[in-house]
Amino acid sequence: EKQTPLALVHVELWYWWMAVWLLGNLARATFVGSSDHMWPFSYNQCDPKTRVSQEISACSQVNHFGLTSNRGRGAPEIDIIEAMQGDKEKLPNTNITRPYQSASLQLAPGVPRGRPILGKPPRKGHWYEGMQYSNRSTSRSELNPFFYGVTLVHEPKRYTYQADALSANLQLTSTFYEEQHIFRVEWEPPEEDGSGGYIKWYTDEVFIYGIDGANLNITGTEIPSEPMYLLMNTAVSKNWGFPMPCPEGCDCACFNCDDLDCMCGLPEGYCDNLPASFDIEYVRVYQAMTEDKHIQGCSPQKRPTALFIKGHEDRYKSKEQKYPLLPVEKGGASCNTDADCGGTTMGSCLLDGRCKCKEGHTGPTCLAHDGSYLKKWNTTIIRDTLPESKMHVPNS
Incomplete structure (x- = not known):
């Protein structure tokens, strides 16, 4: 269970991508070489259709780097909060308007056929069912119809695979940009056979979204059991809150607040918002000491990662880095007071x-x-x- 009080960016117009999320340790965020064919797999079945797209497959009778034979591995993702900013206007097929919080679980392999159309609700029998939402009048959550996952295209085609996003949205009020709020996720891993488990999201101690292991039966994926690490970041993306399509008379070839020729594709008032901050007061992690599934560490005995990462170091670092993880510096930052x-x-x-x-x-x-x-x-x-x-x- 993780609990994170934070305040989002407080500005007149918001186009920042604030996020707090968990990622499986076998992938490093932004290092594509580590995440390709690893993210966001949470699958432990030997399926010929996914054997080549999932690097560590349950079909493998011999695994190296300390990995368990016939055990599928990957790097699933749990998004505690992703904040979508923007003007408050009616959005299609939802009662939620911007700004809103998205809470998501991202898994692979995904639903192969009959997938939902972006911006529209899924057809019955062609998407995950049974997820729980908040129906409170002051904190009502709904299915997120604007993100169902991504297709990771590779050549040859049999290496292409689908990642799914089970996502819910919650309306945010102006107080989220003025005061501290508490975001929490409860993550109960499944049994060793992959059954059971759940993930539940809370905002200010109010339940907003829940996924049980049984909700994943359509693809055979599992509630994550991988060791995961926490990321807290502010990003900028032309696909997150920016004008779509590109404004008339602008080719959106560049985005730069210091260059007049590169400002036409930015949201109105965007550059006036700089500098901005994403303030996090604390992060707390709670685990049940008597529950064997609540493991500690980045490379536990049943889900080891250390030797695999060491054997593939180039995937987890840039050419300039000597090691995949930098040491924690004790002091040394510039300061005035x-x-x-x-x-x-x-x-x-x-x-x-x-x-x-x-x-x-x-x-x-x-x-x-x-x-x-x-x-x-x-x-x-x-x-x-x-x-x-x-x-x-x-x-x-």
């Missing part, structure tokens, strides 16, 4: 304008708890930071 370094209890700003962390705190600006635990898997010691921290996502 102690407040830039977490305040007097976390860190201080030295005369040279750099943060110095107090005992028990780490990170460039000293906002993270400096704690860890050691676990030994596959003769490799994996060091993990404790899953609780207080942080601020810097200005975009």
Whole structure:
């Protein structure tokens, strides 16, 4: 279970893509080489149709890198919140208007035929059924008809595969851009045979969306059981809240607030919103100590990842990087006052304008708890930071 209080960007017009999400450890966000044929698989059946598109397939009788034979693996995605900004106007086939929160589970393989048309509700029997939505008058959620997943095209064609998104939208009010709010997801992994499990989303302690393992029967996918890591980011995309189609007289060849020739494809007032921030007060992770399915670490015994990543390091880093994961820096960020370094209890700003962390705190600006635990898997010691921290996502 994860709980995250945050405030979204407070501006007159919003076109930022704020997101808090979980991704399976076998993929690294933005590194396509690591996610291709890995994201967002959550599938443990030996199916000739998906054997070549799912890199770690249940059909494999011999697996290397410490992986279990005949066990399908992948990197599913759980989106705690994706904030869609924009002017409040009637949208097709939904009572929800912008701005809204999307809560999603992304899985593969997806529904192969009879898929829903973007912007329209799915036909009965051709999409996932039985998901739970909030019917409260003040926090009503609905199926998201604007995102059903993506097709990942490859050559030859048999390597192409479909990823599905089971997504719900919740209306956001102006308070989400003025005050802190709490977003929470409860994730119960399935049994070892893939049955059961669930994911439930809450906003300000109010249930908004739920998916049970039985809802996934149409494709045979499972509620995720992979070790996953948390991402908190602000992104910009021409496919997220930007004018569609491109405005008349503009070729949308570039997007740049510093170049008049590249501003025509931007939303009206967009550049006036810079700089902007996405403020997160804290992240808390709760696990049941008596529940074997609530594992800790990035490479647990039943779902190891460490040796696979080590054997494919180039997929998980750029050419300039020496290692897939950078070390956590303890202090060193530029600062003007102690407040830039977490305040007097976390860190201080030295005369040279750099943060110095107090005992028990780490990170460039000293906002993270400096704690860890050691676990030994596959003769490799994996060091993990404790899953609780207080942080601020810097200005975009």
